[in-house]
Amino acid sequence: MVETLWNRLKKKIPSAICSSLVIYFPLLIGHANGLFNHNQTPLTCEVDLAHWGLNDPSEIGYVSLGILHKKSGDELKIYDIREERPRIKEPSKPKSQIPPFRDDIFLVDDFHQGNVNRLGGYFSSFFKSPSESRITIETSLEGSQSLCFSYHQKPPGFSGFWIHLFNFKAHPVDRIFLDATPFRYLTFTIRGGEGNETLILQVADYSWEKREDSVEIGSVERFMPSGRITKDWQRVWIPLEEIPKNIDRQELASLVFLARSGRGRISIGDIAFTTRKDVRIPSAREDRIYKPSPHRAMWLWETKELLGDDQSQDQLLDFCQKRGITEIFLQLPYEKEEKEGEREIIWDRSKVRSLLFKLHSAEIRIHALDGDPRFALREWHGHVIATIQSIVQFNKSVEPGERFDAIRYDNEPYLLPNFAGILKESILKQYLNFLKTSKSISESAGLEFGVDIPFWFDQKNEFFEPITELEGRPLTEHILDIVDNIGIMDYRTEAYGADGVIAHALGELGYASKKGKKVFVGLETTDVPDETILEFGRGKENSGILLQKSEGTKILLQWIPKLSGTDPKSGALLFQKKKTFVPSGKLTFKDKNISELAEVMEKAESEFRRFPSFRGFAIHHYKSYKLLQQE
DSSP states (O other), rough: SSSSSHHHHOOOOOOOOOOOOOOOOOOOOOOOOOOOOOOOOOEEEEEEGGGGGOOOOGOOOEEEEEEEEEEEEEEEEEEEEEOOOOOOOOOSSOOOOOOOOOOEEEEOOOOOOOSSSTOOOEEEEEETTOEEEEEEEOOOOOOOEEEEEEEEOOTTTTTEEEESSSSSSSOOOOOEOOOOOOOOOEEEEEEESSSOOOOEEEEHHHHHTTTOOOEEEEEEESSSTTTTSSSSEEEEEGGGGOOTSSSOGGEEEEEEEEEEEEEEEEEEEEEESSSSOOOOOOOOOOOOOOOOOOOOOEEEEEEETTTOHHHHHHHHHHHHHHHHHOOEEOOOOOOOOBBBBOBBBBBOHHHHHHHHHHHHHHHEEEEEEEEOOGGGGGGHHHHHHHHHHHHHHHHHHHHHHHOOOOEEEEOOGSTTTTTTTTTTHHHHHHHHHHHHHHHHHHHHHOOOOEEEEEEEGGGGTTTBBBSEEEEEEEEEHHHHOOOEEEEEEOOOSSSTTTTSSHHHHHHHHHHHHHHHHHHEEEOOOOOOOOEEEEEEEEOSSOEEEEEEEESTTEEEEEEEETTTTTOOGSSSEEEEEEEEEEEEGTTTTSSBHHHHHHHHHHHHHHTTTTOOOOOEEEOOHHHHTTOOOOO
């Protein structure tokens, strides 16, 4: 289908940006009754409590929602409704350990092992608008690697990065923190892009990490030989006695670095804890020769605009040649849907055959693409089967060079309004049956069958609950057991970090390699709105939501930025507990350039090449991809 409302709203799975990076994987399960301007309040939407196993607004004790800040106005999205906010089991006493070390040194990270250090910790940048920052790993000409932090610090915002000394993706009862009592120094190398940059070091233990906060040690420059950051590498030695007394050195959790002012670029390398100063730091060198995958895919939704238009087809072929596109996910050319569930493919055979022949002549494989969240539901399976059979019949009626090579579905059942409630398991089972039937028909016709999925199908939410799981297994594994390949909608604009492209694709690549399946890693170039994530519960704050009875089991949910004067007698009232802003630049390359996209692909691919399942990157999508600027 062409870019419908489903396609414009999908792929928007936000994540929080905060000092401890609590990752969210909310599900789009309801939408507002209309669009609203940024200054219009309150925003409202209607919710059917029956989808959540509830009967009355008074039963609700927890709501999570998002406000999409679209150009046409703000739009409200409901993510979760429960009787109370889930409680995360915390350990009675946190676990910690002294890491094995020798020669008076424990090397936390030399950044040659990629995304995770030797303590299982990730790193990530953070910022608050109008400030900006990003973090990546860079390789020197000599082969050494370091963490590179770029920032633009603008008040009243802030920017910085953190390095965890534990695996924060593990459940709290399983986390192991660093016991640093045998060590006397924290050391690392540092250099600036221009010199005279300033950087503040803070530290957190288990207790401060739980509060998503840290305690300042001081300016990094005062622990440097020259007293300032220069363009040359210098080694920093920080005595651990400088750590404030309210930090428990037996339970160290993270190092936090804050930019002080201006714009800059700072590199850090070889982070270690040592028992004495001036101990020799072991050097690491790794020859990494970037050999890009020969495969590159692209979604293309504007099929009807290409049919019979030789000039547009020539422009497409030229673009594919310049960008190295070897596979196209080509939307089936539908007529307008006249009735619910009734659509007809435009099989203008001469035009379709001509387009496929041109693409094949350019050595491009074509996946017949279709998709709609409703296809997951049993009542739509007949339509799906008929569509696949029509593709099979088309292939039989034309020459080999004019055929589709594969069939592909981009369904996203989580966009169904009732997905995240009590019907989730039923919807997932129907979805898997849809895949099994589609795969069987495709396979019998000699066609490869693939499906596009979000990266979080195998992950947990902020409460460490599986987001999509059946029979104790992530949905991703069930899907890979059926299909030939998947496309991961891995929509992030940073390669490294706990919330980057690499981190979100490793699980799928690992399982697909075991099963002999292939994986495309998808990146986004379309326009995606900023979003504010809000959580509400019982208590008292300055803003909240009003829950009022509507018809039957439905309620009207109204977000109220200022509660002053609100009459709680008119309905149940919940109060804002958490607020997180998610900038669109975290998800899409729309306002970036080709070089930035290429850099992320290069760095991510350096990690992905070790997986036999990695097929290549897929870019969403042609219309927006070709608008990216060169620089």
